[in-house]
Amino acid sequence: MSDLCQLSPKCQAHEQPRLPGSESPVIQGGLTVFLGVSRWTLTLQEELPSWHVSRNWGSTDFPCVMRSVQRFLQESHRAMVCPQHNRLLRGDSSRQAGLHARLCGLALEPAHSPRGPAGAGQQNCNSQKATRVPRRRRITWAPSGARDPDGRHVTAARVTRTNTAAAPAAGPLRRDMANVSKKVSWSGRDLDDDEAAPLLRRAPGLGVPAGEAAPLLNGAGPTAARASPHSAFFRIGQLSSVELDDELLDPDMDPPHPFPREIPHNEKLLSLKYESLDYDNSENQLFLEEERRINHTAFRTVEIKRWVICAMVGILTGLVACFIDIVVEKLAGLKYRLVKDNIDRFTEHGGLSFSLLLWAALNAAFVLLGSTIVAFIEPVAAGSGIPQIKCFLNGVKIPHVVRLKTLVIKVSGVILSVVGGLAVGKEGPMIHSGSVIAAGISQGRSTSLKRDFKIFEYFRRDTEKRDFVSAGAAAGVSAAFGAPVGGVLFSLEEGASFWNQFLTWRIFFASMISTFTLNFVLSIYHGNAWDLSSPGLINFGRFDTETMVYVIHEIPIFIAMGVVGGILGAVFNALNYWLTMFRIRYVHRPCLQVVEATLVAAVTATAAFVLIYSSRDCQPLRGSSVSYPLQLFCADGEYNSMAVAFFNTPEKSVVSLFHDPPGSYNPMTLGLFTLVYFFLACWTYGLTVSAGVFIPSLLIGAAWGRLFGISLSYITGAAVWADPGKYALMGAAAQLGGIVRMTLSLTVIMMEATSSVTYGFPIMLVLMTAKIVGDVFIEGLYDMHIQLQSVPFLHWEAPVTSHSLTAREVMSTPVTCLRRREKVGVIVDVLSSTASNHNGFPVVEDADGTQPARLQGLILRSQLIVLLKHKVFVERSSMGLLRRRLRLKDFRDAYPRFPPIQSIHVSQDERECTMDLSEFMNPSPYTVPQEASLPRVFKLFRALGLRHLVVVDNCNQVVGLVTRKDLARALPHSLAADPATARRWGWPGQCVAHMDALCSQCSLPQSHPWGPTPSLLFLIL
Template structure:
């Protein structure tokens, strides 16, 4: 608790009528908000219905732009929204004061150099730290994932790939499976019992341990975190969401959960990890530690570094930050994001967690070029991917809503254990779901040739083998696993599972297309495209298109996915087919479900997020919004005089974040408004034992007497006001473009009410 808040608590205690009988918990009213929520200056979560797991409490703070507030630092309370105009004004004032100082001597020049280059120093440190973190996660996940199957006898810290690095896998004796270690490989029943037992035991244990870390140490480490990061980058404040504890639990938790075999990925949590790193690193630089708007520039660069190290796609990471994550993305943020992604990519390549010399994560070498008739199956893949994406969003949101309202939310660890147990049992029966998602994607992306594993290639799939049905079963299981897993209390991403689902879908379409070419379509109609006796379809290409299309159907990204898939595979030849699949998936997805998965999660949690890509067409005015607000008294402060006791009562009994200042209760002519935090600070700094002492918020203090307190410096004399007849669409754009937290509603200069960001969001969503 800050010093001014403790001092203000003493003021509340002094004026409390219960002081002689029992100690007053002066912070109780600060921790609890009015549950009815009238939308007038109350905390953001009150109206928008936050998740019950999130802590309720501190009233939001809106800091007016005045000489006093520009010079002072404001610490925003939990679940509030930053004041973008104020933060930018603070930064301009800081730079103005810095330039006004006389630079002479070595130390001032060093300070000037450090301040000027702090952005580059900060993103450089973020890039290095993010790259090392990603390498640790990759190495740990690879080793623990293979631990379910066996152990390297020579060097137990090596996974299977590195244990048999220079030896063909079928001749490698250093890697021992659990049946071999326990001497049960001679009996079929014994082999199955030991292999299955260790597989399930390790999987459930890893997942449960990850859930224990999340539930008891850092609840914010659960899930992907991208939806919350989007809100934070738009100006929302969630305390402890980007802290050291969350970072540590997220890092170890994602190693455990991804290695357990659950249908989740570590690429989404990488964004949360990088944002934690950006937030922690920014504390070392006063330029960003003391300014929330500038800090979000570092967070935008951090999200770019996350995708750079997660997929080995630095340009895709920058595009992800621009297209999906960031709310305000300036030109200098673009350069810093590019630099941060570059440094992170170099760092992770220096560590080389994959232990190979391949330039990309899923490097493919396809020699067969795609032909024009294949545009039809590419379109089919896009349509199916769009339908799958919308189905996933609807089912997962319905499941998450049920999970929140049911008793299962009280037993998150048991839920994780049960889902992991069922997942491992069902996944064990299918060779495609038994392997890790990364290995599955790599196999699906590979083309069939003389060196390919037979069970992953078709040959004549529908006539002589069961690979088609295995892939179909794996697709159904993977889709169900991903739908159920997203939302449980472990670190979990959505990128890799949906890439795997899309790769399986594309492979199925490739098998079907090849069968049609061989058995249905006449050879004459395909002359010039395909020679007799040769396979006319490149299944790896179809898997790549399917992976990108399903991601587009789920997340509704376009350009970013094309670049990521190109950087993932290194195949520039397949950019056009990928673009076709992505566009059709997005069109179908938008037609069947209006928003992507992250926007749906934001709506479900009720975060105050105004999507700058939406085009609201609400036919209403500001007066219509005021008419539907709860009929409660408008609390204002008169500029002439008000007693200290009255101020203390208002602050104790209300949770409003701002108080409009008017000439009088009768005239209601707007003078400005005062932030509640500045009132608390001023009361804490000037303790007056007499609660009848008078406070003046204007220059006219004739009626106040000679002993009054002049606090007019706290008043923002230039508030943003809108007319009661203004269209809601214009107000929405004002909140988006200016980063506002509230506006005053007037008519001919007379105050009628206050509209906050959550008031506007509630009205737009309901209309």
């Protein structure tokens, strides 16, 4: 559909239809959509300001078009059509840029305008009259403050469905809107029934009993819908975050065929699967009373427990790393010895095709098993886990990300994927594993095993868990590379949203313990109990700093290598972006994901075998650096150098490229290996397997870096300083920095892993250059995948062009507020209603109705659920029916899986009771005036780790609520506010999903489905 996306200046005049019972025309302006033979109309009503989309039932394009239209309506709740300029507007004119492309995948033409010529488009009008319309569907979006044709208020954030057909025949929808959202995510699953309220409820209509209607908030009555007897009417409110990523099915109509899933580009979509974590303590009366009871001794006990937990995290992370390393070494050695013996035997007698089949079958078998357990048991264990941990530390709740089952699948999956010969590494998943270990130990219980050890109960809150997860991530890096300082810097640079001096000490302590544990256990395993010779999962070996020196005239060479690494990293990320979009569209079923992973394993083995077979690069046998030498057609005492790179684990291949003497590799061998392994690694990243990208990136960079060094030695006449191993190290750093865009932490990791401080400055120079060059084209790999998964991730600072926006323009409104003493029935209705989709509710004073109520505090949904579960009602307390006074421990026991509101039974008599929220609400929530600028709101929200920020007026009356998703939705619009400042290739560090919207002046198509890839290839070519 992308080739149809264009704006036409033509106008058409259509006969203005009327709704049944309406005396005035309803269509005053809008957009007409033509898609193939189908005709769509997006109109604006005068009496009921709503967007309408209507179509004939004769086409099968409805679900695809409706997804795009619905996304546009969600993101443009203050949009309007400007007849003079034939473009979409939102708010003021400073944010027009890029909004005309919001209806991606549709062909848009301005429809009738009050100022349009009367005779235009008469032919189309006649054809429209002749079209038979057997059935119609209408989608309506009503902005805040709208009124229906009868003059009744239409409540915003209201999701209803009114069926005006013969009532009894219209059954319920085949699926509610919560189950309609099926976008592929890290969790790989839809919302559970017990985790989200139904997002679509029937409203009273003809033939529908009044008792089945969902309660309306703020006293608003049901909306009367006027439509033809053969139509359905939907109302999507402003606060609704429903994502129509699948078919909207009519009750009486079967879907013609399944449609591929849509993914966002040119717009900012946020998935319903992700909620925010609350890194701000709710200082209610219970919290303050507990803090006052803690004396100096109790405080020291809490601090000691923190250090004990960090030590346990380091020990267990080191032991897990040892287990992974030992099992991989055993299984990989068994596989490669079996294949080597088979190749040696068939080389003499012929029939190497059987060796190829054996190699491919073994790889496919391991990967098949590893992909199956990930795809069908715990999809969140796929990949390295670094993007998920970054989101968790940023304040986003990723489902199942720190569960015990995730750890088991992650460890098993990474072993099978590495042994399966994929272009992956086992170091990246160690960061995720350490984070899961830290999250589990700090809570003193396992929700997966349903075991509560009754320890560390004080740390059962998001704030404490965040700090321990930071320590676990650092311990994972330390165990992977033997770099405790690098682990601390990685946690600071890539993940932590909060940092202080005491946290730094504890994280460093956990990293130190992790490195020591791994070193000690592996030294015992290798027979050197007291040598401590294995500091990490990978040991790059020591470089001879006396012979491998660098001189001043090499600095421009290092900068040039950084430029090459940045460009290659950008190409890698762009190709992976294209591939990920293809996977989300078409490879979204677990069975297809397993098939793809198995296919990649077989292709990897086939490509490696073909390159080894066709290579004639024979080198003298050096047993110290070659673990499994393949002779093939080489003479006795020689081995095939291509097999060193392919027929080995990636870690050993990197060490070989770093330290093998000059002449060990032919330039043609390195060139072919770099090209093939580059595309294999790009294809592999994103598969449904547990794997990392660190080692493949280092291996690619080491290969082309060594090739660069060999070429340089030819040019300079084999100068002493032109050592291939040194340039292999610089190329590895440049390639990894160009892909993941890490600078500070990666510098220290490389220095600690190589046990050399001599190359500190060159590594810094290469990494900085690679990051600067790569950011010109596209974001880093981790940030790119975070954006592709529609996660509301907040960066450190708001865009510099966002000062024109205020809190009033980004907040959600209207806000559902509760009184200090509220009826239980009202609270149950608020929690059950899809309109109140926030997890925090402002508490206002009891007003007499003559004046608006003022803000008194804020209470969370989780707190209300615990209160309802324990039935903390005023009447029960006065009658002495409460067994005991509620304590803060009751809330911690329910953390983090609070029961859904549907599981709490409240009788009709209890609904009339009253609940006093004064003791449980936060009496001092953070607030901002509605005139506050977006950067100020963003800084307050981001720095304090808030989940809700209340917007008030001058009289301290609640006017709106700012959440993480509100800020994440607003930031792309602020970037596109000033087209003059938008670069041709996008903003450095900006999400690739929005780059096309900013490139409105490019000669390339504005709407293409493959993100920045055409732009990048256009620049390179």
